[in-house]
Structures are given as structure tokens and as C-alpha cells.
Amino acid sequence: MPGITREEVAHLARLARLELTDEELDHFAGQLDDIIGAVARVSEVAAEDVPPTSHPLPLTNVMRADEVRPGLTAQQALSGAPAQEQQRFKVPQILGEE
């Protein structure tokens, strides 16, 4: 089982939308390497012929009747918004210059 490098941690941080500092990268790289080394032992069961379990319960899709019921008002839904305008969530630009 391979360990994890600082470069890989930087890549993971980008994927996970975490703008880590250099100090954090140094610190986390060592810690994540330790953790992955410790949890890698689960791969000992990779060859076992057992089905995977994703959930403790047998899950079935749950439907409800298609009826209108009360929900949050626009004012309630926007009450925690960092910024709002015209009864809408106001967000930073989503398209870059290019």
C-alpha cells in the first residue's frame, strides 16, 4: 500500500476546496500518511468473497404522496445567507475571465 506525498495532499486539498497554507500541507502530509498507513490493513479483506455493506439497513426508496405542504418562506430560507439581493442568494461570480 503506497503512502501519501505532500503533492498528493495538495491535490486532495484542491479537490476538496480547501485553500491550505504551506505549514498545514507540511503538517497534514505526515499525519495523513500515518493514518493511511494504519487504516490500510482493511485491504487485507479485499480478496474476501463477501458483499460490501454501504448501510446498516436494507434501504428502499421512500416516497410520499405528491401533495403540497408548507415549506420555508423565502425570507426564512434567506435568513442565513451571507449576501442576498432581490429575494435571492447573492453569490460571487461563477464564470472566470477566460
Next chain:
Amino acid sequence: MADVKDPAGLTRLTAAELAARIADGTTSAVEVTEAHLARIEAVDEKVHAFLHVDREGALAQARAVDAKRAAGERLGPLAGVPLAMKDIFATEGVPTTVGSKILDGWLPPYDATVTRRLKEAGLVLLGKTNMDEFAMGSSTENSAFGPTGNPWDLTRVPGGSGGGSAASLASFQAALAIGTDTGGSIRQPAALTGTVGVKPTYGGVSRYGMVAFSSSLDQGGPCARTVLDAALLHEVMAGHDPLDSTSVDAPVPPVVEAARNGSVAGLRVGVVREFGGEGFQAGVTQRFAEAVELLRELGAEIVELSCPSFDKALAAYYLIAPSECSSNLARFDAMRYGLRVGDDGTRSAEEVTSLTREAGFGPEVKRRIMLGTYALSSGYYDAYYGSAQKARTMVARDFAAAFGQVDVVVSPTTPTTAFAIGERVDDPMAMYLADLCTIPVNLAGNAALSLPCGLAPEDGLPVGLQVIAPAMADDRLYRVGAAVEAAFQARWGHPILEEAPVL
């Protein structure tokens, strides 16, 4: 143990006693609430169990209970009893932070189902308790708002993630508390503080309005000072909820009846070989052995068992839980609620999201998000997440085989007693070991309870006994728990918390 601010000793009573006195008019819900608010004011500066105290809201709920009684309405079995709520459940208009800066100051526009049920039952919500950020941790040190002290020794941790809830009970600031348990976050703090905590069967308590960490493992449950109080709270908070698609549509097991009829006579009790040995503190091993001996004296048949897959459970958990968390926490993107950092008009939404998550999440949350992102990435998925899911099946099969031979399984709740604040905070693997005995239960979705079984001779700190039952047999926990609790208290001559230092 006279307290000048609580001459009637209301804060020392059990929830069942308080509810009875409120119902028969010996005292009022307002008096009880005021006594607890005074206790919080007197000791919580030292303990730091609460992140927010809702004095006005609590008194209003208490007044409503008293008015109902005056009007001759029937009160529920816990009406007027003050409760401390883990800060992971949404409470309308009352701050809900999950111990994180990313939700600092958020006022939910709705109540969680658990919150709603408690209010409808007339419980008085005193405030929100401290916790490891997003319930990730075993010490409450990962809270963005500072650690909580263990009332047995304020320099030690109360366990986690629900350390605030457990500490509020052990320091008599609340009669009941709510926790959530993803890998042990109710049971481990209960063990470390000499209190009782129950993780119900997965799906037994609604997750609607509970901030999600690892959805296939998370489960809310009751925290209390006695087994009966936990059962009374369990009955109020549990039950089917159409708003949670994983909620079990079946009657709540008869937990209160079981708690009132404690007995282990004729019961087959399993002791799992893998829950012991190296890494277990001597005093924990000793008190656990005494508890097993007590069970035998009370008429239980002790059966030694082996669950070989349990030594993979911790590793499987630390792949599954981070994987689910990396997905669940993607919603904290600085767009609709919570913190937003760096929105200066020039940065893109993506940059603002990354800056906000960097500023808003603490180190453990970042570690787990990255670990989960890694485990789920192509190339590693089969080796890590896929294997962890197989290990999960094997753990469930080991439990199934065990419950073919025994009615309940017992173990120490944690390998050690409360450790010092700061001792493991930057050593994630050492911290993760605190949940060694509790994690297999979450993976399988079973029910489990922790109750005090004595103090470790070497440090005088509480040791927890874990009782594990099959899914939907939560009542067995209470039947066993009540019998063990009564026998230990008869031996000690008092509840264990009487031995905690006076704060």
C-alpha cells in the same frame, strides 16, 4: 451537598423525580429551570459544557408547562425537566454551530424532529452543548469554541464528540441531555464522566435537522444520569419520522418498561475476546472483570466469544466515516448560509468557497475531508472504501453470529479513563483508539448503552460498561442496565456521581 443557590437540591434529582414533583405540584417547572440556570451560572465558567444558554426560551417553556398543569391538562412523563441539547440539532431561532466557525451565528429557520418532539413533550431546552467540530473527535477539544472540562477533573477531557452534554449531566447543570453517536460520541463521553448514554438502533431516532457527518452511521440518542431517565428520554425522542428516509417504521422498543424491570437472570451475556488485552488500562480491565462477575452473581450465563473481524473495524470506520463526511460537508460552500470569506468582488465563487472552508473548518475536519476524498478517488476506491465496506459486512456477520449464542454482549466502553486535555490533540491515531470498542456497533447498526461500573483504582476516574444488543432490541440494554445499576449502587451505597469532586 447543600448548594446555596439550590436549597431544595433540585439539580441533584433525577429526571423521573423532577417530573413527578412538577406533576404533583411539589415544585414548579419554573423553579426547576431557575435552579438549573443558577447552577449553570455558578459552574459553567469552569466546565464550559454550554456554547449557548437560552435563558429566556427555557423559562418560557417552563412557564408553558406550569400553565398547562394549572389548566388541569395531563403532562407528559418528562414535562418541565431541563435538558441540554448537543449543538448538532437545529433549534429554530437558537444558535446552532456544530462546534464550527463555519456555522458561527447561524440561526436555523426550523426545528429538527428531535427538537420538535422534545418541545412537544414539555422538556425545557436550557441551551446547546459543546462538541467536537461536526462531531469529529473523542475529546471535545476539536470544538472551535474551546474545550470542555471533565467534572471529575477539569484538566481532563470529558470525551467526545458529545463532551458538553455528558459534562452538563455530571456537573448537575442539566437533568437530561441529547447526544449523537457516529462511532461512540454518546457512549464514550458517558463512560468518561460516570453517566449513562445510549446509542439506539440505527434508524431509531430521526436524523432530520441533525447536521450530517456520516449518514450511514450517525444516530441521535439519550444521555442521562440514570438508566431509567435515559429510557424515558429515549421514548420521547425515538420513533418513525417520514422526514428521514432511513427512519425505521416500527414501534419504539419498550425501553421504559424494561428500565423499570431490570433483570439479567437467565440471560446469556457474551464477552468478546477482541475487546481487551493490550492497550487497555489496568483499572478498566479490573472494573470490567468485576462487572462480568456481578452479572454472573445476578444470574446471567457468561459466554466467551470471538469476533475476529473487530480488529478491522477501526480501520474500516476511519475510511467510511471520512468518505461520507467529505461528501456531506460539500454543502458548506459559503453560498446559502454560514461563513463567507474573501468575497471582495474580484474572486470567483470557487475561490471564495476554498477560502471560506480553509477559514471555517478546523484541523480534524480538514484531515477527514481529505482522507475521505482520497479513499473515494479512482485508483484507491477498491483498496480503501471498497475493502472497508467488506469489513463492515464481516463485522455485522460477527455480531449476527454472536447474537445467535447470546442475548447481549458486554465490553469496556473505552480502553482508558479520561485523558488529559492536550494529550492526544495532535496525534489523530492515538485519539481514534478511544473508540475501539464502540465503533463496531455503529458499523453494524446495533443498539448499545454505556453505564458506570466503578472508578479505576489508579486514577479515581470513571470506567464505563458497554452493553450491546441486536438491532431493534434496545429494550434489552435497559433491562440489563437497570439491573447492573441497581446492584452497583447497592454495593457502593450511592450513585457514582456522589464521588465526583464538588465544583
